[in-house]
Amino acid sequence: MDNVCDDQVYSEIFRAHSKTIFNYIYYKFGNEEKAHDAVQEAFVKLWEHCAKVTPEKARAFVSTVANNLYLNVIKAEKVRLKHREPGGNVTRESPEFLLEEQEFKEKLETALSALPENQRTTFLLNRIDGKTYAQIAELEGVSVKAIEKRMHQALKSLREDIDGI
Amino acid sequence: MKENYLAKWLNGELSDAELKAFRETPEFKAYERIASFSSRLEGPGFDTEAALARVKSARPGTGGKVVRLQPAMRWLSIAAAVILMLAAGYYYVNTLDASVEAAYAQRQEVRLPDASEVLLNAGTELTYSKNNWDRERHVRLSGEAFFKVAKGKTFTVETASGDVTVLGTQFNVLQRGDVFIVSCYEGLVRVDHQGQSIELPAGSAYRVEGGAALKSETVESEVPSWTGGETAFRSMPMSFVIDEFRRQYNMEVETRGVDLSRRYTGTISNTNMNLALQSISAPMQLKYEVEGNKVLLYAENAP
Known part of the structure; x- marks a missing residue:
């Protein structure tokens, strides 16, 4: 049976969802540090509760933790984004x-x-x-x-x- | 147009007729540009593997398994609690700080738990945690001491004037009243004084007097002069020199007509009192008289 406490399963879940959690918090507050903290917090909590959370529920679990982390409204900073150039004819x-x-x-x-x-x-x-x-x-x-x-x-x-x- | 048509348009949910009507609106071009431009944006970089490694090192190692206590285990847990309390008591007694003092006219050598050596000059107190040394590598110093720290061991000397952090080195710390001098003889020390942090390489000294005038000086000798038979002073006030004399010989000193703020540069013996008094009095045009354990130091032209 797949178990989140299994390191392999846990790592897969992390690879699948951590970036979304990161971006989600970054888009919210425009603050990279908070986004890193949210990922850390959410996935450490997931580990602590790994016996009770099934792999299917893991995504919802980490989202909820990340979501609840900054309930107190913090002032959002300007969101800075990079612009990917469309491939091919950029030079022209x-x-x-x-x-x-x-x-x-x-x-x-x-x-x-x-x-x-x-x-x-x-x-x-x-x-x-x-x-x-x-x-x-x-x-x-x-x-x-x-x-x-x-x-x-x-x-x-x-x-x-x-x-x- | 229907509710939330912009969202439906982005999601490709508009019918052909709806799409055609939308394309003909004057805003369409702007919407299209925002949609295509925004899809080429990127958030800040996120290194998944590095983040995973960080999380793994931060998470507790148990894997969240909960072990329930058996009823029979209960008395065991009580016994464990008693043992824990006894251990805590023992631990507390053991962590009480050790204090070493060198009285006037005395020197005291201290060997710290990590085999570092400290030589205390006369009139100096050093406090450290004897049994808790591994967790609290710091000593408190009041007075003057020369440290020879065992290689690779780091610890901090706290004084009323500032902290000195050490990494395998030999250095001298003097903190008396408003005078604070740190001299580094080997290796490197860091001095934290009033929010400033200064790194002191071998052969240099850091000096504070009266809370002001930070001055960096050079150190020429291999060890502080006082660890030998004499004490060298470089531009120190007479009041400080006389205090040091007092500590070295445990004598009472009375002065008459002596300007205590005048600067003295020179070396005084720590073993021959008459020689020491000559070294102090001659360059300052003073005379002295010794009676019992009292010294009178007076200006030549004083009555």
Whole structure:
């Protein structure tokens, strides 16, 4: 039987979910240190409770721990993101184009930081980490419908902010 | 358009007709750019394997197995508790600090649990934890001492003026009143004084007087002069020199017309009192008289 107390199983669970937990907390607060702490806290707790948590429930377990870690609202810092260049014809981009891309990235980062934390988290988990609405709903402990609403609102606010409306 | 259509659009849930209508709105291009641009973003780097190693070293080793006590185990646990209390009591008595003192006109040699040697100058007190040495490698010093620390052993000397941290070395610490001098003869020591941290390599000294004027000096000799038969002073106030004389010979000293703030540089004998008094008085144009255990030190032109 698969048991989370088994080091092999535990490591697999860690590899599968730790990055999502990390990004999740980072998108929330824009603070890498807190994100590292959350991963540490969640997975040490998982180890402590490994006899009671099945591998299927492990993901929900670590999300809940990470989620509860910073219940007291801490002021979010600006979320800094890196921009992956689209592969292939990058070299042919004109300097004007690159400059404009850079400006757009800054606008987007500012707009992202202005979003409510739950909208930003949902939006980035979907866009960067490719999480489905159902997965995000599980992570956040809300309905899929609520996630759709956050996603819609996030995109709307970003567009308005960037276009300066 | 239907509820949350932006979310549905990103998720590919819009019908052809809905999509066509959305594409024709003036905002569409902006939405499309945000969607495609944001999917090319990345969070800060996260090294999964490094994080896994960190978590593994932080988690408790038991694996969370809970062992329930059998009813028969109960009396055993009571016995264990009693033993624990006895052990704690023994432990407490054992951890009481050891204190070594060198009285006036005396020297005292101390061998610390790690075989480091400490030579205490006259009028010095050293306190350390004898049996708890492995966990608390620190000594408290009031006065002056020369340390020869066993190789590879680190510990801290705490004084009223600051802390000195040691790594396999020979060094001298003097802390008397507002004077604090640390001289390093071998290896390296770190001095923490009023929030400042200074690393002192061999051949240098750190000096504080009256809480001010940090001064770095060089150390030429191999060991502090006082561990031999004499004590060298470099630009020290007369008050300090006279106090040191008092400690070395356990004599009472009276001064008349002597400027105690004048600086003295020189060497005084620790074994021959008359020689020591000559060394102090001659360069400062003073005279002295010895009577019993009293010394009178006075200015030549004083009445």
